[in-house]
Amino acid sequence: MSNLTILERPWPLLLLLTLATLGCQNHSPSPTETRATAEQNASAGAGLATADQSADLYDALGKRDGIERLVEDLMHFIVDDKRIAPQFKGLNVERFHSNLSDQICELAGGPCQYEGMAMTESHHGITETQFNALVEDLILAMEKNGIATGTQNRLLAKLAPLHPAIVDR
Amino acid sequence: MIQPYARQLRACGLLVVIVLITQAQAQAQPGSRLWATGGVTTVEGSAGGGLVPWALLSGYASDTEWGGTLALSRAELDDFTLGFTGVSLNWRNRFELSAGRQTLDLDTLGAALGQDELRQDIYGLKVRLTGDVLYGRYGQWSLGLQHKRNREFAVPAAVGARHDTGTDAFLAGSKLFFAALMNRNVLANVTLRGTKANQGGLLGFGGDQGDDYEAMLEASLGIFLDRRWLAGVEYRQKPDNLGFAEEHDWYDLFLVWLPDRRLAVTAAWVNLGDIAGLSDQRGAYLSLQGSF
Numbered sequence: 001m002s003n004l005t006i007l008e009r010p011w012p013l014l015l016l017l018t019l020a021t022l023g024c025q026n027h028s029p030s031p032t033e034t035r036a037t038a039e040q041n042a043s044a045g046a047g048l049a050t051a052d053q054s055a056d057l058y059d060a061l062g063k064r065d066g067i068e069r070l071v072e073d074l075m076h077f078i079v080d081d082k083r084i085a086p087q088f089k090g091l092n093v094e095r096f097h098s099n100l101s102d103q104i105c106e107l108a109g110g111p112c113q114y115e116g117m118a119m120t121e122s123h124h125g126i127t128e129t130q131f132n133a134l135v136e137d138l139i140l141a142m143e144k145n146g147i148a149t150g151t152q153n154r155l156l157a158k159l160a161p162l163h164p165a166i167v168d169r
Numbered sequence: 170m171i172q173p174y175a176r177q178l179r180a181c182g183l184l185v186v187i188v189l190i191t192q193a194q195a196q197a198q199p200g201s202r203l204w205a206t207g208g209v210t211t212v213e214g215s216a217g218g219g220l221v222p223w224a225l226l227s228g229y230a231s232d233t234e235w236g237g238t239l240a241l242s243r244a245e246l247d248d249f250t251l252g253f254t255g256v257s258l259n260w261r262n263r264f265e266l267s268a269g270r271q272t273l274d275l276d277t278l279g280a281a282l283g284q285d286e287l288r289q290d291i292y293g294l295k296v297r298l299t300g301d302v303l304y305g306r307y308g309q310w311s312l313g314l315q316h317k318r319n320r321e322f323a324v325p326a327a328v329g330a331r332h333d334t335g336t337d338a339f340l341a342g343s344k345l346f347f348a349a350l351m352n353r354n355v356l357a358n359v360t361l362r363g364t365k366a367n368q369g370g371l372l373g374f375g376g377d378q379g380d381d382y383e384a385m386l387e388a389s390l391g392i393f394l395d396r397r398w399l400a401g402v403e404y405r406q407k408p409d410n411l412g413f414a415e416e417h418d419w420y421d422l423f424l425v426w427l428p429d430r431r432l433a434v435t436a437a438w439v440n441l442g443d444i445a446g447l448s449d450q451r452g453a454y455l456s457l458q459g460s461f
């Protein structure tokens with residue numbers, strides 16, 4: 001009975017198809033995305049139009065300087081965040097700042113190489129609550145730095161796959 | 170005469186509570202999950218959109234927290250008014266419990282039927298089986314139950330409904346795709362529901378044309394314009410068990426505004442199709458949700 005109804009009304013199937021298309025889009029940059037980011041990044045020269053899109057994520061974050069400012073603000077938010085501040089007690093602040101800046105820079109397609117510990121080594125017993133808290137602080141830090149919503153989302157897309165290595169299960 | 174007045178008072182009371190919650194202690198946040206990852210409250214009390222329950226659990230509690238929501242919703246259709254008032258609790262982003270009252274004011278049919286409204290109580294349970302809407306490779310999957318009890322059964326019985334109570338079961342999957350469309354985050358949801366409910370249960374369960382559980386597909390797709398605005402569309406397939414009038418699938422277009430975690434305001438355009446022989450019931454939907 002219900003199968004018939006599904007065939008008579010193509011709506012849900014259309015939605016599922018859209019879904020599948022979106023799923024694929026997530027893995028390879030689509031022409032639309034490349035166009036949108038080129039528009040967003042008015043300073044991008046003609047050469048960049050053909051560059052792979054993660055390189056202009058680095059530019060959109062304000063290059064190395066912008067990323068370092070972002071990480072510094074993130075660290076301020078962390079210190080003020082009761083949910084996670086205790087975890088960072090006794091942290092080597094300079095090392096953390098330079099390693100996290102390297103990591104974000106590299107993920108964004110910038111000319112950096114992360115040389116710190118593997119995520120599974122530097123993180124132990126981290127809960128979902130703490131992970132969510134840190135991502136919230138990151139978003140607030142990005143907002144404070146005037147980073148556009150689309151750029152924020154692209155960085156989050158690069159960081160989300162690290163979740164299984166960071167959160168304890 | 171006293172009935173609708175008392176209900177209005179109750180609704181106002183709840184509105185005051187929602188506003189109080191949202192104003193209370195500017196510092197206190199309801200939980201740690203990111204903005205909008207609890208969805209909003211559906212017309213049946215489970216977390217989701219407006220018409221379709223999603224795999225998301227209500228409110229903002231993460232794995233070491235608990236929380237919940239209060240909600241007040243209303244859809245003004247051509248010949249009916251659909252209302253819902255309810256509460257939900259979320260324990261550690263694992264279990265969601267909900268309870269609420271749904272009403273359908275028979276604005277046009279009331280005089281002919283000698284009854285102002287149909288009411289049912291809905292108790293819901295949702296369990297997150299696996300995954301996470303943001304970080305799960307395959308998104309987040311939840312199993313849900315909605316137990317519904319008609320408070321007035323004279324009208325449903327008269328039009329052929331078999332039972333005054335019923336339980337829907339559903340499996341829902343939700344996933345957020347980061348930067349998926351014009352660098353905006355896209356939230357997709359698919360729900361498969363087993364149900365006997367007529368018009369969601371307001372017209373009872375089962376009928377002269379069928380009294381078996383049927384599988385219904387529901388889906389929604391939303392896009393975050395930024396972290397405070399979510400726009401989207403929903404579709405809900407429905408059974409057709411009553412011979413006296415045809416029952417149609419439901420659709421809506423919605424816009425959610427979340428100034429912060431404590432408050433969500435949902436506006437929608439809904440199309441509930443024919444209801445009890447009155448055709449093309451469309452209208453505006455407004456829902457307020459407070460989270461704690």
Ligand code: HEM
Nearest residue numbers: 084087088096099100103116117122126130131134159166
């Ligand atoms: C997207 C999420 C996260 C990313 C990308 C990230 C990244 C990093 C990086 C790059 C380091 C430096 C490692 C090194 O110096 O070798 C680090 C260290 C650290 N992270 Fe995270 N982290 C994340 C989430 C968290 C969370 C949720 C917590 C806990 C609340 C946390 C606590 C720490 C601590 C305490 C250290 C210092 C480890 C040490 O120096 O011994 N991190 N993280």
